Each structure stands twice: as C-alpha cells, then as structure tokens.
Amino acid sequence: MKLNNRLIASLALLATVMWLGSAQASTIDEIKKRGHVKCGVSAGLPGFSAPDSKGNWQGLDVDVCRALGAAIFGDAKKVKFVGLSAQQRFTALQSGEVDVLTRNTTHTLSRDTSVGLNFAPTNYYDGQGFMVKKKSKITSAKQLSGAAICVQQGTTTERNLADYFRQNKMKMKPIVMEGNDELFKAFLAGRCDALTTDASGLAAERTKAKNPNELVILPEVISKEPLAAAVRHGDDAFFDIVKWTVYALISAEELGITSKNVDQKIKSYNPDVLRFLGKVPGNGKALGLDEKWAYSIVKQVGNYGESFEKHVGKKTALRLDRGLNALWTDGGLMYSPPLK
Amino acid sequence: MPQIFYSLAFRRHLLQFSVLGIVAALFWFLISNAITNLSEQRIASGFDFLFTEAAFDIGESFIEYSSTSSFLKAFQVGLLNTLLVALIGNIFAVFLGTFIGMARVSSNWLIKKVSDVYIETFRNIPLLLQLFFWYVLISEFLPSVREAEPYLGSVFLTQRGLYFPFPQNILEPTAIALFALISLVMIYRKWRKSNRFDFKPLLLPVVLGAFVLIFGRPLEFTSPMLAGFNFEGGASITPELGALLLGLVLYTAAFIAEIVRSGIESIDRGQVEAGMSLGLKPPLVFQFIVLPQAMRVVVPPLTSQLLNLTKNSSLAVAIGYPDLLNVSNTALNQTGQAVECILIVMLIYLSFSLLTSLVMNIYNKKTAIPGEAR
Known part of the structure; x- marks a missing residue:
C-alpha cells in the first residue's frame, strides 16, 4: 500500500534526521x-x-x-x-x-x-510557462481566466501560478498531482485547460505526446527559474x-575546450588552458582533488x-x-x- | 538485599517503570537530537510558519480560502476535505456493504453469484489501481464540457465532473429538515410504545418553516451554465472527489460485505427456526432475531474498516484531490519543514481514528449482551 510506504519513508526520514548528529x-x-x-x-x-x-x-x-x-x-x-x-x-x-x-x-x-x-x-x-491544446485557440496566458490548470506538486510553480493569477485579477482552479505522468495524462485527456511548469519542462513533456504539434506553448513567461x-x-x-x-x-x-580537442589543447601555450587542464598544478590541490579533475570532466562529459x-x-x-x-x-x- | 526485593509486586512495578523510563529516555534523546541537528544544518523549525501566507491555491474548499490565506487555513481546508470523503465514504460503504453481505447469504442463485463476483473482484485489486481506473474512466471517456448534453434539464455529466442545480441558501432548509426528522422519530417512538399518534413535536419545525417562508430569503436554485472554460453556478462533484469516493466505497464495501456475511452466518440456524415456529415472517425474523445478534459479531471488525477507509483516503494525492495529505505535501514543499508537517498530519489521522474507535466502542457496548461485554 502506498500510504504505508510513505509512512515508512517519513519515519525513516525522521529517524535519519535525528541520528545525523551521531556520525x-x-x-x-x-x-x-x-x-x-x-x-x-x-x-x-x-x-x-x-x-x-x-x-x-x-x-x-x-x-x-x-x-x-x-x-x-x-x-x-x-x-x-x-x-x-x-x-x-x-x-x-x-x-x-x-x-x-x-x-x-x-x-x-x-x-x-x-x-x-x-x-x-x-x-x-x-521561466515558467503554459502549454495548451492547439484546438483551444488560446494564444495568450491572459485568456486563461476561469481555466482549470494542471500543476505538479512540490514545485515553485504552484506559488508562481497563484501569484500570476492574483496579480492579473484572474481566477483559476488548480489540479495538483504528485506524479508528472499522471498529470500530463490528465491534461491530454482534457481535465485541465492548461498545463504549467518551467518552459523547458513543457518542451520536454511535449515530446512525450502522441502528436506534439497539437500542443502549443504560450509566449508568456511568468517567472524566473x-x-x-x-x-x-x-x-x-x-x-x-x-x-x-x-x-x-x-x-x-x-x-574552447571540447571532449574532441582536449588532448590537443593540453599541448597549447595558453596559461589559462594549461591551468584548467592541470598541466600547471594548483586548482586540484585547492579543491582536494586530482590535478586532472577538469581534464576528466571535459574528456568524459x-x-x-x-x-x-x-x-x-x-x-x-x-x-x-x-x-x-x-x-x-x-x-x-x-x-x-x-x-x- | 533489602527485604522489599522479595516482594513480587514490587519487582513487577520496578520492571514496568524501568521499561517506561527507557522508552521515555529514547524519545527524549531522539527529539532533542532532531532539534539540534535541524538547527545545526540551519533548517527552519517550529510551528510559526502556520501563520504566514500560504501563497498557493487549492482546487476545492468549503470555507473561504485564497492564496493570501495562512498555512493554518490551508490545513483546515485539507482537513475538511478529508472529513467530507471520510463521512460520505463511510456511510455509503456501510450501506452498500450490508446490502451485498445480505445478498451473499441469499437463497437466490443469481443474486448470490453476482455478489460473490463483486467481492472477489474489488477486494483483490489494489486500491490505488482502482482509483486510477475510475479517474481515467471519468476524465477520458466522459464528454468534454462543451459537448456534454443535459440530463433532466440542467444536470451535466462531463469529464470535469457532475454539475447540477443547487439552492444558494441551504442553511435554513437543512435546519428545518433536521428538526422535522427529529420530531418524526419522536412521533414514531411514541407510536411504538403506546400505539397512539402524538403530533405535538411537529409544532416547532412547522412554525419555524412558516417563519422562514414569510420572512426568510427565497430558495434560489441556480443552474450550471457554460461560462468560459467551465460551468458556473449550481454545484458540482469534481472527478477527483468522484473517483476517490467511488474507489474507496466500492473497495471497502467488499470487505464490509464479508464482515456482514460472517455476522449473519454466525447465528445458529435454530434461532431462525425458533422465530419461524413462533409465526414470525422471514423479514421480521431477520429484523428482530438475526440482525441484533449479528451486530455483536459485526461491529468490532466494522470499526477497523471505517478506520481503513478514512486512512486510505490519503491516496487522494495520486489523483489530485486536495485532501489533508495533499495540502500538507504542498505546504511541506513551500516551507521545507518536513518534520512539522508530517507531525501535524499524523496527529490528525490519529485523532480521527481514536474518535471513530470511541464512537464505535460505545455502540458496541450498547449492542453487546449485558454483562458479557468484552
């Protein structure tokens, strides 16, 4: 049962918070x-x-x-x-x-x-934005007064959403769910008129839809994220x-160091590059890491x-x-x- | 060794008190440790946040609530929403469960088999899945707000919920109906005792009703009308509330049905036969002989089912109904005060459970055989 898992998790959290001091x-x-x-x-x-x-x-x-x-x-x-x-x-x-x-x-x-x-x-x-269905013919977040809006729980978005509608003297009804996928499904099914989250998140969610072209991200960005x-x-x-x-x-x-050219760059004469890649030591020691730390990052990632x-x-x-x-x-x- | 250690009573008490002492010390250690750690990590603690502005909206609420209200108010909204689900859910679950339980011991083959299938199906599918099932069913397969056709004039069943006309001022009619109900019960009891009708108790609601009719506000029904994105006016049951209630009631009713069946089957066949030989008809045998005795077996396990339904209502967060846990989760995230929020929720659920237990225990004592109450 999910409740029990949640309870156990909360108790575990309580216990760990309480025991932290000992070690x-x-x-x-x-x-x-x-x-x-x-x-x-x-x-x-x-x-x-x-x-x-x-x-x-x-x-x-x-x-x-x-x-x-x-x-x-x-x-x-x-x-x-x-x-x-x-x-x-x-x-x-x-x-x-x-x-x-x-x-x-x-x-x-x-x-x-x-x-x-x-x-x-x-x-x-x-920044936080809104996504609607193309067939709703909505083109601006200002037209969303009275709408039902799907929002994920536990994010800054819940607060931004309330602030934005208050500021523009508009009304809305939030549908708040914990699971991202359930929320997106509810939006696709038509339970909400709009889905709100960070603009990048909207773009990411859109790729999950069967037909991404039917979904439109509105131009307004209502917050800094x-x-x-x-x-x-x-x-x-x-x-x-x-x-x-x-x-x-x-x-x-x-x-200008990339994973492809990092091995050539290490032979360059630019002191910043040499310091960055650990050829000239110092940065690694200061951080308590190997001198090649930044080299490894660029080479591998x-x-x-x-x-x-x-x-x-x-x-x-x-x-x-x-x-x-x-x-x-x-x-x-x-x-x-x-x-x- | 002093003499007192040879006393069995003393040693028993010593043992009990030292266990109690150890438990108390453990709790004290855990709590003080938590407080130190929270302050060392500079994580805010304490309950002051309850009086600051919540700054988030809640989908449905009985009381006036907006994003400028305090966290305390937000918790109240969640609490009331949970209470609503628990109350309606428990009432329907008990009625449906009793009905199906009786159907299971029916002599009619079809009725018996149908209730068998019902119980086995609903009891054996996880509740969370059932909730998702009902929620998807409502939001995917019902018509959209714009396409919905009205039933009976102005009742709309849509993927955004059930909309129906509703009077704007329900306080007075509810009060009068309540008084009328009470007086009818009084009249009935008097009639049972003395076989005479005494209509005096009806006086109060009639006078009250006349008073309201003459001086009160008119009973204004508003009907749901399509305005912008949704219906406005009237009243509605949201898909979240609907799916939650459906899931909880159907699931718990299956368990209650089994409890009721076991209660009925615990009554000795001879009791029924004795009743029949006195010339009582089967419904009367059931009402006066089987049911009162079955209740004694039924009430204790029924209590735990009522508690289960209340606690299971916290699964609401999965389908977006703003119950206590849902609101508390949001509050937890806005403030980061996990320990406090979880404590509040735990305390509230605990007091719900204790209260239900208390009421059911009183009822149990009343139905138990005098002198045999366990």
Missing part, C-alpha cells in the same frame, strides 16, 4: 569510501534526466552528476542516480539519501536558507567541489555547450534555443569566474 563524516570522505557519487535526479524529464532506451540516464542534469564523478574519481561512470519526485527531493537530500541534487531545482531564497540548501551556479536559466544543483548546508568543501564542477563545464566552453546541444538543443526533440543559456560572450548569462 557526521564529511561528504567527500563518505563518497570516496563508498566509491561513487549519489545524485538525486528527476525520474523522467527528457533532455534533463531520463533513462534512454538502453536504461542509461541521459540529460543536462545527469551530465552535471557525471562531471562530479569525473572530478572526484576521474571516472564519469562512478555515479548512481536516484529518481526523485519534486515532493521527495529536499528530504532525500537532507536525510543523506543522496549527496547532491542535480534535479532542475529552482534557486530561491527560502530554499537557500530555511530548507537548508546551498546552491551551485545555475546550469539552466528557465534559475535551475541549479544543490547540496546540504554545513559542508563547505563538498559545496566547493560541486560549485567548481559546474563552473568547469562553462569555463571549458569559454576556453564534454563542455557545457556540448552537453546542451546533445540533450536539449536544436537537433533534439526539445528544440530549445541557447537563449539565456548562451555564454556571456554570445549574449547569454553563462559566465564562469576564473579558475585560478
């Missing part, structure tokens, strides 16, 4: 002892994290986790993925079930403080590693741009523009502090 080894020591990194990911969001036909996890968020494996062990395969619902994710992280959340999580003040999380740099700048990886409060060393792993992905793109094009870019089913997620030099927001 507080540092996260990185625990990971090294265990031999792999445990990442909490979305259980099925194509392009961000979803298992492919062979059962391998693929996606933009999954790549951040792989990069962590590469940075810590020099092997991007030394990671395990735990599929989490939006509802479960914070408790799973707080209780130590996973080491890090790489699960399209919006960075907000309350999560950064009272939920007890520390956020790595944003790896996808997103900087999606980022997150760790627990209280372990600065591990937080640094996660933070700089994300920066390394971006920095590699800035420096690729840079941010490669990862983006492979999973969510123009050639994928999601067909997303780089937009805000382009490098700052191309008019986007992706910017890495210097790795020195």
